[in-house]
Amino acid sequence: MENKHTQLNFKDGPEKGLKRDLETNQLSMIAMGCAIGTGLFLGSGLAIQAAGPSVLLSYALGAFIVLLLMGCLAEMTVAHPTSGSFGAIAEKYMTPMAGYLVRYSYWIGNVLAVGVEVSAVSVYMKYWFPTVPGIVWILLFAGVLIYVNATSVNTFATFEYWFSFIKISAIVGFILLGAYVLFGSSEQPHIGPENFVNEGGFFPFGLKGMWIAVFISLFSFLGTEMIAVTSGEAKDPDAAVPKALKATVFRLSTFYVLTIGIMLMIVPWKTAGIEESPFVKVMEILNIPGASGIMNFIILTAALSAMNAQLYASTRMMFSLARGKHAPSFLGNLNKRGVPAKALAVSTTGILIAAGVHALLPGSSYAFMMGISMFGAMFTWLIIFISHLFFRVKWEKTGGRKLPVRMIGFPYLTILGAVLLFSLMITTWFTDFKIMLQFGIPWLLFLSVAYFVSKRRNSNHNVVEETLEEKIE
Template sequence: MSFDKIKAREQGLQRKLTAGQMSMIAIGGAIGTGLFLGSKFAIGFAGPSVILSYAIGGFITLLLMGCLAEMTVAHSTSGSFGAYAEHYISPLAGFLVRYAYWAAIVLAVGTEITAVAEYMQFWFKGVPSWFWIVLFSGLLIGINAMSVKAFGTLEYWFSTVKIFAIVGFIIMGAYVIWGEGNPNYGGHNYTANGGFMPNGVWGMWVAVVISIFSYLSVEMIAVAAGEAKDPEAAVKQAFRATIVRLLVFYILSLAIILAIVPWTRIGEGHSPFVTVMEVLNIPYAAGILNFVVVVAALSAMNSQLYITTRMMFSLARGGDAPKALGKLNSNGIPMNALLLSTVGIALATAIYVLFPEQAFTTMIALSMFGAIFTWLMIFLTHYFFRRYHDRNGGLSLSFKMKFFPASTLLGLFLMTAILLTTAFTETFRMTLVFGIPFIILLVCCFYVLKKKRSGL
C-alpha cells in the first residue's frame, strides 16, 4: 500500500492549527505532571544527580524529535508514527504502535487528573478527590468536543501560563540563590546529604525512566501535523522551539529547586515547586504556584485527550477498530473516539479511591510500557524509513536527521536499556508485568482481525 492511500483514509479532520499552537500543544503535553509532581519521585531516586537524569532524558528526546520531524515533513497525517510503522515496517508494527501509544496516553490522562486531585487538597482538604476528577474531566471533555480550534486556543493559553510561571520561578530562584547571598541556598546543597549521587549511578539511571515519562507527549507535534495549516513549516518551527524550551525549563528548574531545598526534603510535600515557595516563605507564592501546577496538569490532560482521540480515529479509519470510532461530528471531531479515550480517567478514579497513596506511581508504571515501546518503535521506524528512501534515490526534504544511522541506533539502544531497567525497579515492575501480556494480546487481536478480513 502506498502512503498516499494511508493518508487518504484519514481525511476529514480540519486543518486549523497554527505553528504557534502546535508548539504549545507539545509544550502542554510535556510540561505537566511529569515536571511538577513526577520530579519529586525522580529526586527521591537520584538526589541532586536528577539533573543528569533529565539531561539524558532530554538528549534522548532530542534524538526522537529529530527522527520524528524528518518523517513528519515527508508525511503529515494524524496516524503519524503509527502510519509510518505500518508503511515502512509492517501492518502489524503499525497496529502495535497505535494501540500501545493510545493505551499509554489514555493512562497518562489518568496520572494528570490524579495529580490535579492531589493538588486541590492544598486548598480544599475536606473535599473528596473524586469531586475534582469528575469536575475537571467534564470541562476538558467538553472543550475537546467543541472543535480543534477551541482545543488549540485553550492549549495555547494554558501553556503560556506555564511558560511565564516557570520563567518567573527560574528568575526568582536565581535571585534568591545568587542575589541575596543566603548561606542556606546554593550549589553546596548539590553535594550535601550523601553527595551528588547519594544512590549511585543506578539511582541516577532509574530517574531517567521518570524523565522519559516527563518528556512524553512531545511526539504530539507529529500527530497534530495532520490538522496543521502548513504542516511542513509548523513541524520545523515547533521542533526547534519545543526542544529548547523543554531542556531549559526542566534542567534550570531542577537546578534551582535543589539549590534551595535539600533533596531529602523534597519528598515531604506535594510538588517540589510548591515546596520551594513554602521554604522561602513568600506570601501567597505557594498558593499561586499551586494554581500554576493545576493549570499544568489540566493542560497536559487536555493535550492527551486530543492525541488519544486522533490515534483511535486513525485505528478506526484503518479498519483496526470499530468503524463508529472513525466518524466525525459536524465540527470535525471524532466524538466516539473521544468518549472511549476517557477510560483512563475512570481507571484513575477507581485506583485513587482504592489506593490513594499509590495512585500516581501505579498509573505511571502502567502508562510507562506503551510510552517506552512507542518511542523505541519511532527510532526503529526511522531506521527503516531512511534505509527505504536511501535505496530508492533518497528524499529531497527541508529537514533531515543528522548523523544517521548512528543517532537513530543510539536512540534505539537507549530506549531498549530503559525498558529493561523497569524490570529491576520495584516502582516500575508493573510496567513489564502489564506490558508483555498486553503486547501478546495485541498480536493475537491483529491476526484474528486479519483472518476476519480475509473471510477465513
Template sequence: MEPRGFEIIAEREKGLRRGLSTAQLSMIAIGGAIGTGLFLGSGFAIGFAGPSVLVSYAIGALIALLLMGCLAEMVVAHPTSGSFGAYAEYYIGSWAGFMVRYAYWTSIVIAVGTEVTAIAVYMKYWFPGIPGWYWIVGFSGALMGINVVSVKVFGSVEYVFSMLKIAAIVAFIVLGAWMVAGAPSSSGIGLANYTAHGGFFPKGVWGMWVAVIVAIFSYLSIEMIAVAAGEASEPRQAVTRAFRATVLRLVLFYLLTLALMLAIVPWTAAGTDQSPFVKVMVATHIPGAPGIINFVILMAALSAMNSQLYISTRMMFSLARAGYAPRRLGQLNRHGVPVAALLLSAIGIALATVVNALHPDTSFILMMAISLIAPMFTWFMIFVTHLFFRRRHRGEVLGFRMWGYPATSLLGAGLMLGALLTTIFTREFRMTLLFGVPFLAALALAHRLWRRGRLQALGSEDQVLG
C-alpha cells in the same frame, strides 16, 4: 511527493480540519510535555538520584531530541494524524501499525488518568478534606466539553494554558536565580546543596539511571506534535519550526528549574506528597507564593490532560479509519471532531477515579508505573520505524534530514530499550513490565485475530465476485 502506497493511508484519514497554527502546534507539544512529570514527578526522580537527577534529565533530553529529529523527518514527508502509527504500518507492516497505534492510544489514555490523579493531589493543598475523586470528575467534565467543540477552540485554550505555564516557569527561574545568587552562606541555600547530603551521586550511578525512567516519563507527549501535524494549516513548515522551538524550550525549562530547585531545597526534602515547586515557594517566605504556584501547576496538569485527550482521540480516529477499530469511532461531528473516539478515550479518567478512591496515597505512583510501558514501547518503535524509513528513501533528497543517521536512531533505540529493561529491577516500576508484557502479547494476539478475520472476509468477497 508521497509514495503511492502511503497516499491510501493519507486518503482514509481525511476529514479533520486543518485549523492549528505553527504557534499552537508548538504549544500542544509543550502543553503535553510540561505537566505532572516536571511539577510532581520530578520530586520522585530527585528521591531516586539526588542532585545527579540533572544528569538523568539530560539523558532524557538527549533521547527526546533524537526522537524529535526522527519524527520531524518522517512528518515532513507524510503529515497525517495517524503519524508514527501510520509510518510503522507502511514501512514495517500492518502488525507494527496496529501495535504502535493501540499501545500509544493506551499510553495516552492512562496518562490522562495520571494527570487527573495529580490534579487531585494539588487540590488537597486548599481542600484537604474533600475526596480527590470529586475533583477528577469535575475537571474531566470541563475538559471533555472543550474537546467536543472544535479543534480551533481546543488550540486556543491549549495556547493560553501553555503560555501561563511557560510564564510561571520563567518567573520561577528568575526568582530562584535571585534567591541562589543573594542567599547568605548560613541560609542553607546555594550550590553547596549539590554535594552537602551524600555527594552529587548519593544513590550511585544506578540511582541516576533509574531516575532516567522518570525523566522519560516527564518528556513523554513531546511526540504529540507529530499527531497534531495532521490538523496543522501548513504542516511541513509548522513541524520544522515547532520541532526546534519545542526541544530548546523543554531542555532549558527542565534543566534550569531542576538545578535551581536542588540549590534552594535539599534533595532529601523531595517527595510526592506535594509538588517540589510548592516546597521551593514555601522556602521563599513570600506571602501567598505557595498558593500561586500550586494554582499554576494545577493549570499545567489541566493543560497536559487537555492535550492528551486531544491526541488519544485522534489516534483512535486513525485506528478506526484503518479498519482496526469499529467504524463509528472514525466518524466526525459537524465541527470535524470524532466525538465517539473522544468518549472512548476518556476511560483513563474512569480508571484514575477508581484507583484514587481505593488507593488515594499511592495512586499517582501506581498510575505512572502502569502507564510507562506503552509510551516507552512507542518511542522505541519510532526509532525502529525511522531506520526502515531511511532505508526506503536511501539517496533521496528529503524536506528535513535527521543528522547522524543511522548512529542517532540506533542510540535512541538502545537507550529506550535499556530504560525499559531497567524497570523490572526496581520496586517502584516493576509493574511496568509485569503489566506491559501481557499487554503487548494481548495486542499481538488481537492483531493476529484481526488479520485472520480480514483474510476470511476478503476470501468471502472473492467467492461472491467469482
C-alpha cells in the same frame, strides 16, 4: 512504485476530513503543555532522591535521547503529516502489526493517563473546597474538557495554549525567583553551588543512581511526540513541524536543567521532594504569602493541560485505527466541525476506568494505571526509533522527495537512541518501576493475539464478500 511525492496523503487518504487549522506556535505549546506536568512540579523530587546532584546529568542524558527521538520523528512527520503519525508510519514501513501495536499502546496509555489526571484534579480541588465530593470535580472538569475537544481543533489548541502559558510562566517565574535567592540576597546561609557536592558528593549513589534517574527524567519529556499527532491538522507541516520540534526540545531541556539546578543549589538534595515541593520551598524562603495556594493552582493547571492533550491524542489515535480498519469503522466518522466525536467518546473511557479501578483497588489503582500508561509511551518511542531505520532506507530507495529536515548521523544516532531507550526500559525490571514491564509485556501479548484474530476474521469476511460477488455476477 512510490515517486518523489509519496506520502500518506492527507486530503484524499484515510484521514480525509480533518481540518488543518493549527499554527506553529500552537503546535509548540501543545507539546510543551503535555510534557510539562506534575512530573516537574512534584515528581522532580523523586529523581533527585534517586541520583542526588548527579540528577543534572540524568536530565541532560534524557534530553539527549529526546533530541535524537525528535530528529527521527521530525523527518518522518514532514514526509507523512498524518494524525496516525508514528502508528501509520510503522504500519507502512515496518509491518501492519507494528502499526497496530503502537497505535493501541499509545491510545491506551493516553486513555488511562486521562483517568489518572482527572482523579488528581479532584484531589487538588479539595484544597479550596474540602467538603465537596471529589466526583463533582471529576464530572465537572471532564465535561468541560470533553466539550473543548468536541468543538473544534482550534478551540482545543486555544485552551491548551493558555494552559501551557500559565505553566511556562510559572517555571520562568521560578527561575527568576531562584536566581534572586542565589545572587540577589546575601542573607541566606547554606545556599549555592556547594550544595552540588555536599551530603555525599556529586554521585552519592554512584552511576547506578544517575542511570535510574535518567528513566525518571524521561517521564518529564513524555508528550513531546504530540507534535507528530497534531501534524495531521497543521497548516504547513513542512515548516511548522520541524520548527516546533526543535523549539520544544530546546525549551524543555533548558527549563528542566535550569529549574533542577536552582532547586539543588537552594534546597539540600536530601530534603527535596520529601516534605513539600521544592517550588514551595523557594517561595517560602522569599516569604511569599499563600505559596501553597499558588502551587496548588499551578499543579491543577498542569493536570488539566495534560488531560486536555491526552484526550486529544487518544482521540486522534483511535480515529486513525478506525480509518486504518483496525477498529470499528464508525469511530472514524467526523462531525460537522471536522472532529472525530465518536472516537472522542470512546477515549473518555479512561475516566470511567479510573473510577472503577480506584473502587476495586484503592491501594494500588494509581500504580496499576500508570504502569500501562508509562509502557504505552515508552514503547511508542522505541518504535519511532526502529521505524526511522526502515523509513530512511525505503524513502531513498523509492525516490522520495527531498525533505526539508533530515536526521543527522543516520543510522548510528538512530540506533544509539533505540539502544539507550531499550536499555532503560529493561533497567526498570530491577527497580521500583518494574510494574511498567509487568503490565506492558502481557499487554503486548494480548494485542498480538487480538491482531491475528482480527486479521483472520477480516480475511474470512473478505472471502465471503468475494464469493457473494461472484454468485451475483
